[in-house]
Amino acid sequence: MYGIVNKAMEDMVTNLRGRATWEAVKRLAGVDLDSFMDMQPYDDAVTDRLVDAAARLFSLEVDEVLEAFGEYWMLYTAEKGFGDILGAAGTDVFEVLRNVDAMHGRLALTFPDMRMPYMSIDRIDAHSATLHYRSDRTGLAPMLVGIVKGLGARFGTPVMIEQLPRLDDGLPGERFAITLAP
Ligand code: HEM
Known part of the structure; x- marks a missing residue:
């Protein structure tokens, strides 16, 4: 990294x-x-x-440290150093998640050797969505959870996020259920 x-x-x-x-x-x-x-x-x-x-x-637990770190990363490092890029990515949690790959892609101009994760989001309704996450690294799902909670804090919208069981479809990646406080 x-x-x-x-x-x-x-x-x-x-x-x-x-x-x-x-x-x-x-x-x-x-x-x-x-x-x-x-x-x-x-x-x-x-x-x-x-x-x-x-x-x-x-x-x-390692996962607890990773989650705290993800939240810290979003609220301090990303916010402090990359506030403009983050601001351009959206004005609510789901919008930023929809644009996160494009945002990482733009950041790859600054960090050319970065190995970015890939995400996509399926909206279920105004408050809930499924997030798909794929990375060539393993074990960083708790960091993603912390980042998403940090995004919630950034927008004043508490977020519940829970990792879903793996599908038996042979595809790589993890899925998370995200619910925003109404
Ligand atoms: C302005 C905001 C952000 C910046 C500056 C940023 C930048 C970075 C950088 C530099 C890395 C390390 C990659 C490497 O060294 O190979 C990284 C990794 C990561 N980013 Fe971002 N990022 C931002 C926002 C986000 C958001 C909003 C999410 C998710 C919702 C996210 C999810 C991740 C994850 C999960 C990793 C770990 C790498 C992996 O899974 O393989 N990031 N990001």
Whole structure:
């Protein structure tokens, strides 16, 4: 993942628990770097090890750390650094989700080596939809859940999101049921 993702992890841990805790996370993760460069791609294993170490240090499940991180990413990093792009992607949760692939596509001009996920959304009614998510990475569904909750917070619309059982259709990807508070 690009360094900006690991940097967001650093910001989250530092803001919530302080710099010394972040140094402890890096030590436990065996990451021997002073800082990450936003625009440099790092091996996914670095991000995985940081998430694992944070989970161990805070006695949380890996999925809980990933979800918190997804929410943090949306509300702080994406909002702070890419507010214009995010603003152009839509004015409500479903609209942004409909445009997220195009938005990542535009971001690929900035992050040329990015391996973006792919999503599509099927609206059921004004408040509910099914989100399809496909990535060549595994295990990041909880991060997606956090990002979608962060989107809800951005628009002041609490979101319920639940991963659906896999279909037996042999197609790759995960499905989520999303319900917006009325
Ligand atoms: C302005 C807002 C956003 C920015 C700047 C952004 C940027 C990025 C970047 C740089 C990565 C790392 C890719 C890599 O290094 O290979 C990433 C990954 C990801 N993004 Fe976004 N993104 C934004 C919004 C969103 C939204 C709205 C969603 C979903 C609703 C989303 C879902 C994801 C997921 C799930 C990943 C993990 C990669 C994977 O699944 O393989 N992002 N994004």
